[in-house]
Amino acid sequence: MLKRTSIIKQGTTQNEAQLQLEELSHVARLTIIGEIASDIAHEVNQPLAAISLFSQAGKRLLDSGQYERVAEVFDKLSQHAQRAGAIVERIQSMAKLHDTEKKSTDCYVLVTEVAQLAKAEASIHDIEIKVSVAKKLPSVVVDVVQVQQVILNLLRNSMQAMRKITRHNGNVVILRASLNSIGEVEIAVIDSGEGVSAKVEKKLFEPFLSAQESGMGLSLSRAIIQAHNGRINFHNNTICGATFYFTLPGAVRDD
Numbered sequence: 625m626l627k628r629t630s631i632i633k634q635g636t637t638q639n640e641a642q643l644q645l646e647e648l649s650h651v652a653r654l655t656i657i658g659e660i661a662s663d664i665a666h667e668v669n670q671p672l673a674a675i676s677l678f679s680q681a682g683k684r685l686l687d688s689g690q691y692e693r694v695a696e697v698f699d700k701l702s703q704h705a706q707r708a709g710a711i712v713e714r715i716q717s718m719a720k721l722h723d724t725e726k727k728s729t730d731c732y733v734l735v736t737e738v739a740q741l742a743k744a745e746a747s748i749h750d751i752e753i754k755v756s757v758a759k760k761l762p763s764v765v766v767d768v769v770q771v772q773q774v775i776l777n778l779l780r781n782s783m784q785a786m787r788k789i790t791r792h793n794g795n796v797v798i799l800r801a802s803l804n805s806i807g808e809v810e811i812a813v814i815d816s817g818e819g820v821s822a823k824v825e826k827k828l829f830e831p832f833l834s835a836q837e838s839g840m841g842l843s844l845s846r847a848i849i850q851a852h853n854g855r856i857n858f859h860n861n862t863i864c865g866a867t868f869y870f871t872l873p874g875a876v877r878d879d
């Protein structure tokens with residue numbers, strides 16, 4: 625059983641569970657921030673460069689007496705400043721991180737707790753989360769909150785992908801924990817959503833891929849899994865949807 629505080633406390637109400645869900649989305653981000661620092665620097669530099677260019681353009685307009693176009697330039701300056709601010713804000717929200725704390729953890733508890741949290745969100749969108757845990761899985765040595773955040777990211781991505789299409793192939797997301805051929809615990813999220821396009825695939829684990837929310841879910845997930853000496857990957861399913869999975873090595877048998 626889990627000894628450390630896990631993301632669901634006993635006897636929580638639906639509202640409390642939702643609050644914990646939101647908290648989890650922001651937790652576990654600081655210790656891995658270093659790994660994506662250069663991407664963040666690149667991302668912040670883009671609006672800064674735009675601000676510099678628009679400032680020069682604004683000055684030229686003033687110099688040449690084209691005052692009617694100056695308001696447009698100020699709008700652009702404001703937009704880019706807000707973009708830079710939003711990036712900084714996201715980084716600050718990651719600063720709520722605690723230090724990594726790895727503990728021997730029961731796989732069943734690890735996945736079922738997250739599924740329980742995500743179920744409320746799933747049911748709103750008429751999606752069912754089915755949990756499948758292989759028998760006699762060994763315990764894994766993990767930071768529970770971080771790994772549960774990864775699972776939650778994957779479940780949310782799957783649900784988002786399923787909401788983007790008219791579903792002809794059911795409304796089930798499978799969360800599966802099993803042992804792979806080389807004895808590692810493998811946790812997979814299998815959906816029947818739109819699948820990953822070739823264009824998105826190229827940049828899949830890079831930060832800021834999408835404009836929605838922070839667009840950092842998978843890059844953070846990868847950093848967390850790498851910090852656990854695991855691997856995270858995906859493949860599109862034969863019929864439809866995608867399977868995202870990660871491994872957790874170093875498992876120890878309880879018996």
Ligand SMILES: Nc1ncnc2c1ncn2[C@@H]1O[C@H](COP(=O)(O)OP(=O)(O)OP(=O)(O)O)[C@@H](O)[C@H]1O
Pocket residue numbers: 777781782785815817818819820821824828833834835836837838839840841842843865866868
């Ligand atoms: N299961 C999936 N099926 C199809 N596309 C996916 C799936 N998971 C991820 N993607 C694609 O990868 C992109 C990046 O995912 P990622 O989790 O990194 O960011 P996000 O979900 O857009 O934002 P955030 O997780 O920060 O809220 C998604 O926007 C989506 O286009």
Ligand SMILES: [Mg+2]
Pocket residue numbers: 777780781840841842
């Ligand atoms: Mg995501």
